[in-house]
Amino acid sequence: MSERKSSPLGHADLWEKWKENGDLEAKKELIEKYLNIVDYVSGRLAVGLPRNISKDDLFSNGVMGLMDAIEKFDYKRGLQFETYASWRVRGAILDGLRQGDWVPRSVREKAKRIEEGYQKLEQKYLRTVTDEEMSEYLEISEKEFQQMLQDVAVMTLCSLEDPIREEESETRMSMLIDDKAKNPDHKVREFFLQESLTKGIEKLTEKERTVVSLLYYEDLSLSEIAEVMSLSPSRISQLHSKAILRLRATLEKSRNLLMQED
Template structure:
């Protein structure tokens, strides 16, 4: 992750001045210190967004998230502020985009159709299905399917972070719980989530796995992944979208199976 700008005061000094003395100047210094986090998260979320969504808007939403994080963060708990703030910034950007109704209903419906198709076909065949099989299931040409994937790319910007319980608003912040404070139920849920995600990733095609790994684990940009894989940025965006939709389909199926067994 990009390192924050350095300050003439230590990080801890700034936190003490802001939290204990409520010095506004200290708060401003913290905002300036951590502003690179906003650029980092904004650049990550920008993948696949339509041209009518401007980077300046993402940064504006993100700055509000950063300010909120600085106001609410308890520096004495020993948690990493960068992790906490990144989730707050990301959440603020996504909330801002959602409030702006940035994804047409028709696009969301297309994404749901593809996700359902992956879920049903891979449950039936117990393997990764091809674009041809998906196209036939949807009763469209392969070219039309590829266009659908391109159209729904904008809906996949946050799916990987909340694949099973995206309807629960606290899911993102639940990852920030102190390791020492985890209860048995949390450990079981965490184990299930990791195991389920591993199985879902195994169902991806080789290229999709590479894109997911480079993007989410190595944190390469879209253009950097395109250069590594000798593919166009649009092709990388398409692979990313299919990977996320395939993961959501697999995870959704496993969630249903889990609840049916209970």
């Protein structure tokens, strides 16, 4: 994203006109100047999504996220607006996808089966389980297991943004971001889950950790990661699916332990 970085201080006059004076023309100019963030984020998320997902819809939802970011951003703190806006834009696009119920029930069921398999087997063996062991648990061939991972790839794109439980708003990704102070009890729970997530990442295979790191921390797309690791895009999708489903299983186990202590 280096090609599009421009500090909010570079548009200080616009931010001041909008935030201090409510100048709508200044707000409109800010939206136009930062539309490339929407283009970049929507383009990255489009990789790996089904072809029936409209890129125009992704972009439109992203624009709503950008407008929300401009509304809420505090330019006086001297923070990088692009980083803040990127999260807002990404969140708005993923919200739009979820509301559209774009993941078929069959795909959700496959993801749930794999997640449960990782949770049970890794609890049983106390180590990272192999594809062979997972295939045996699911009573399918390794080739069929790889196809399952490919099938759920589009779902795992949003997995860290999904609620830990369907009836709650707390997301897995929120545990990686300290955005506001919370009450002590919540902080203890959050720390426990965050620690569980960290341990879960440590248990991933080297390739899975690399994919997670490049995607979520280095901000590379799946196709770019494929080039870096000299693997096919489909193989990267499979590694990503396995990593996310392992992490989901780890967090769900930790969540259940917390619920038992209540």
